[in-house]
Amino acid sequence: MTKYQSLANDLRQQIRQQIWRSGEKVPSVRASSHQTGYGTATVLQAYQLLESEGWLVAKPQSGYFVAPNIQALITSLPEPPQAPVNINDLLFDVFQRTKDSDLMPFSSAFPDSSLFPQQELVRSLSSASRKMNNRSALTHLPPGNHDLRRIIAQRYVQQGLQVGPDDIVITSGGLDALNLSLQFATQPGDYVAVESTTFYGALQAIERLKLIPVEIKASADDGLDLNDLAEKLSTYPIKACWLMTNVQHPLGYTLSQERKQTLVSILRQHNVFLVEDDVYAELYFSADKPVPAKVYDQQDRVLLCGSFSKCLSPGFRIGWVVAGKHSEAIQKQQFLSTISSSVPVQLGISHYLLHGGYDNHLRKLRSTLQDRKSAMINAIRRYFPNSTAVTDPAGGYFLWLTFPAPFNSHAFYEQALEKRIAVAPGTLFNIRQDAVRHIRLNYSCEMDEENLAAMATLGQLAKACLDGKSTGRKHCSAK
Incomplete structure (x- = not known):
């Protein structure tokens, strides 16, 4: 363009x-x-x-x-391909009802907390806090702690991404980074492209910012449909895309380097921003770490968003945007909302990255997650109906399950709660909320006897749903 x-x-x-x-x-x-x-x-x-x-x-x-x-x-212009997003009420209901500590946490958005180096992080936080002075709160305002930004930049440079500390803005977690980026790239009423099955945080942001969603076909087997993207870009005045190119959530695919390069080229032709959600970047199972699409960006049209929440500590809430020449604009957006992320936490994570063996932790984490993925897939094959389709993701800690008709994921979710098991219904990840034959499961917990028994219970519920039988107050069959 x-x-x-x-x-x-x-x-x-x-x-x-x-x-x-x-x-x-x-x-x-x-x-x-x-x-x-x-x-x-x-x-x-x-x-x-x-x-x-x-x-x-x-x-x-x-x-x-x-x-x-x-x-x-x-x-006379084409009607928006989707109705306005209305996800927040459903998401709030699911989160409120699945936060009890006595539930089996297969719906959790975070990995098993026992996989994180909690003691080392606490020591780093304590050490860094003792070194704070009265001016620390001011000197670490956006764009954030310089040492932390420098370390993040170093890790990207090792992947071939030419980025410096001044190109990075530290945020209050990955979702904050993504929301700030989308808000910078759009205005209310703009069209935004997302995957047809996508992270519910993207749908929340679209709803909050009063944007118009445009669904791009995507599947666990084939990934993002670049032909459909090109067609939608030619049909609708799309201003930005919110996409995951590595370990897409919840489908689990990772685009090849060639397809990432093609993606950036297509968006460049149409002068469209890409908000690249790369929060699972460190949780890959391949021999080499996959590069982000940002590597192929020559015009600062890709806003690369990352986080430590999925691989180091959810509670610390530290993320970032690689914004390049748009760094100052992102900082101004930040001053209107969170102002800055926690200064002690920035210092603590910076200290840990320098002294705590981060890469060694990541290697162990990836190995453990890969083993636990296999264990849950084996449990699904053992206990669930033979007609159940399950993904085998290239990283992360989620499985995406697909059932044949008749099946209703939300009714299944209700019945699982009655058994004190929390699952994420597929309707959370779909603009139209019609993904009634899908559920998402978190596989990061060890498959011990208790979790294995819970999987057996879910399998029984799934079989009852497909048989059209009621196993509780609500019937699982789709209506």
């Missing part, structure tokens, strides 16, 4: 949002050039394109105006 086409897209979206109404004058060519930084020739070309499409009319000696019949043109 050329500069003038990008500018034309921006103005179309503003007219759709009624920032400029029918008959109103839009900014002059000179004013728009000054505001956007584009040359006057580029702005004029954009205006002429919009005039040829019927969005604007030119009046001699007066400038460009929104066409008088603009509403008819807007209503």
